[in-house]
Amino acid sequence: MTTKAYAVTSPTSPLAPWSFERRAVGPLDVQLEVAYCGICHSDIHQVRNEWGNATYPMVPGHEIVGRVTAVGAQVTKFKVGDLAGVGCLVDSCRTCAPCARDLEQFCEKGAAFSYNSTEMDRKTPTYGGYSSDYMVDEAFALKLSPKLDLAGAAPLLCAGITTYSPLRHWKVGKGSKVGVVGLGGLGHMAVKLAAAMGAEVTMLSTSAAKEADARRLGASGFGLTTDPATFKRLAGHFDFILDTVSAPHDYNAYLGLIRLDGAMVVVGVPPEPTPVAAFPLIMGRRTLAGSLIGGIQETQEMLDFCAEHGIVSDVEVIPVQQVNEAYGRMMKNDVRYRFVLDMKTL
Ligand code: NAP
Ligand code: ZN
Ligand code: ZN
Numbered sequence: 001m002t003t004k005a006y007a008v009t010s011p012t013s014p015l016a017p018w019s020f021e022r023r024a025v026g027p028l029d030v031q032l033e034v035a036y037c038g039i040c041h042s043d044i045h046q047v048r049n050e051w052g053n054a055t056y057p058m059v060p061g062h063e064i065v066g067r068v069t070a071v072g073a074q075v076t077k078f079k080v081g082d083l084a085g086v087g088c089l090v091d092s093c094r095t096c097a098p099c100a101r102d103l104e105q106f107c108e109k110g111a112a113f114s115y116n117s118t119e120m121d122r123k124t125p126t127y128g129g130y131s132s133d134y135m136v137d138e139a140f141a142l143k144l145s146p147k148l149d150l151a152g153a154a155p156l157l158c159a160g161i162t163t164y165s166p167l168r169h170w171k172v173g174k175g176s177k178v179g180v181v182g183l184g185g186l187g188h189m190a191v192k193l194a195a196a197m198g199a200e201v202t203m204l205s206t207s208a209a210k211e212a213d214a215r216r217l218g219a220s221g222f223g224l225t226t227d228p229a230t231f232k233r234l235a236g237h238f239d240f241i242l243d244t245v246s247a248p249h250d251y252n253a254y255l256g257l258i259r260l261d262g263a264m265v266v267v268g269v270p271p272e273p274t275p276v277a278a279f280p281l282i283m284g285r286r287t288l289a290g291s292l293i294g295g296i297q298e299t300q301e302m303l304d305f306c307a308e309h310g311i312v313s314d315v316e317v318i319p320v321q322q323v324n325e326a327y328g329r330m331m332k333n334d335v336r337y338r339f340v341l342d343m344k345t346l
Contacts, residue, residue, distance in 0.1 A: 004346050005131035006320055007057040011049040014324045018057055020127060022135045030078045030141045031070040032086070036317070037129035038063030038155040039339040040185060041246040042269070044327050046116050050271040055116055061129030061341075062088040062114040063157040065150055069133065077138045083150070085142040085303070086134055087157035088293050090114045090126060094139075102297040104140075130320065132346055142300055145307035152312030155185060155338040156303060158293065159313060163190035163242060164302040165294035166265045167197060170240050174198035179234070179241040181225070181254060183210045184330070186244035186267060188314060188337035191217040193302075194242075196309045202234070204241075204254070207333055217314070231256060236284070244268045255280035255288065263287040313338045319345035 007018035025031050043060035045051050064086040068078045078084055092099050092107035099107050112120050114136075115128030144153055163186055172178055176199040180190040183205045194201045195218030202221035203214035211222045223230040234257045241254055241264040248270040255264055255276075263286065281288060294302065306312065314337045318326055326339040 001133070003127070003131050003133050005059045005127060006323055006346075007059045007127075007130075008047045009056050011047070011054060015047070015060075015130070018059065020059075022127075022133065023124070025070045025072050025135065027072040027074040028137050028139070029072045029135055030068055030075060030084060030138045031133060031135050032064075032066040032084050032141075033069045033133050034064055034129050034131055034343040035066040036151045036154040037061040037341045037343055038158065038185070038313070038315070039323070039326055039330070039341065040155075040158045041330060042158070044330060045246070045269060045271065047327075051269070053116065055125065058116050059127035059130055060115055061131065062086070063154045063159070063340075064114070064129035064134055065144060065154045065157070066134070066343075071138070075138045077143070078141060083144040083146060085144050085153065085157050086114060086129065086136050086140065087142065087161060087299055088113050089296060090136050090140050091120050093120065102295040104295050105293045130323065130341060132343065140296055142296070142303055144303060147307050147310075149312050151317050151340045151342070152315050153303075153306070154340050155189065155313035155315065156306055157299070159185045159189045159338060160193070160306065161294040161299045161302050162186055162267050162291070163244070164193050164305070165298055166242060166267065166291035167194055168298070169291065170263055170265065172197055172199050172240055176200070176239045177237060178202070179204050179223075179238040179254075179257060180219070181241060181243040182245040182268060183207065183214055183337065184244065184246070184333070184335060185313070185338040188217055190242050190244060191219050192311050195219070196305070196311060202238070204230070213336065238262055241265070242267060246270060248272045248274055250274065251288065252277050252280045255286055258284060258286045260284045261286070263289055266290045313340075315340040317342050321345065
């Protein structure tokens, strides 16, 4: 069976139609027809080889939702016609210490990612969800509640879990004062999720025009980060800051906003390193940490949390032919708040 897709062939080429063959349905495989695929800023970083790890041709896309069209003989979790989701992870060694703790994203052997990666054989390239269909081992496929709008659920598979996981790990809950830096795909999910967990959320944004949206999404405060007065007003205010920014910026300034023993967790991955000074860390015994997506079990927990709380992403659904334009708009911070490709248009 031929899979239709959009791919890039070099860091400077636009996404364009391409086709390839996926593997035949194995005994534990679930095949899905991709209905929607979200556009994550990580797609742009990788397409343009900003992290230095690109392999071409590359079919991006790791926010994949659709209906199951075939299952292998030993599959028990899914049947044909079910909704299913696939995020960034498609396999791991399943035996190392992190895998045993359901933290497959940190697999010591190196997990298999849904694109710009290989299967665990380290040979077979993986191609992502800007495509007509996907094939995945059932252990790495997620159950989706029919209660959730399907297009809006797609970004939960990356933007959702990437923000949910650190909020849980750092025990954000009722009474926590949370700052979210950057109101894009990840940032808007962080606001919704932290608010649903009971936190008091402040949006820290370079875009004054996003204030009303931030408040509608669940933030009770807003700080314009292009105004130095914001850093004075909110000094020492937060228990926890989640930094979702995709471009280089000064971590030190944000560290000053954290109270004693608080933490700032970086999930955004700017291509260039940023210097961090000792003083903003030693003052207030602050922690600067990072977080990478989330394991499969926690991704399912997040999807169930979203179904329970009626949370989906705010999406602009576009035909796949507009993907290059969408990338251009994301580079100008012009996304409210996730582009999702309608894969029927392929
Ligand atoms: P996005 O939708 O493009 O949003 C990024 C936001 O960052 C923008 O909307 C903007 O918000 C802010 N921003 C952009 N340029 C800035 C600058 N120069 N200075 C300050 N703020 C700036 O991107 P996304 O899809 O949410 O992804 C965000 C980052 O997370 C990317 O680097 C992506 O690769 C990374 N990511 C990491 C993981 C992980 O596991 N750690 C998973 C997924 C994605 P304002 O207009 O509000 O300032
Ligand atoms: Zn992503
Ligand atoms: Zn492992």
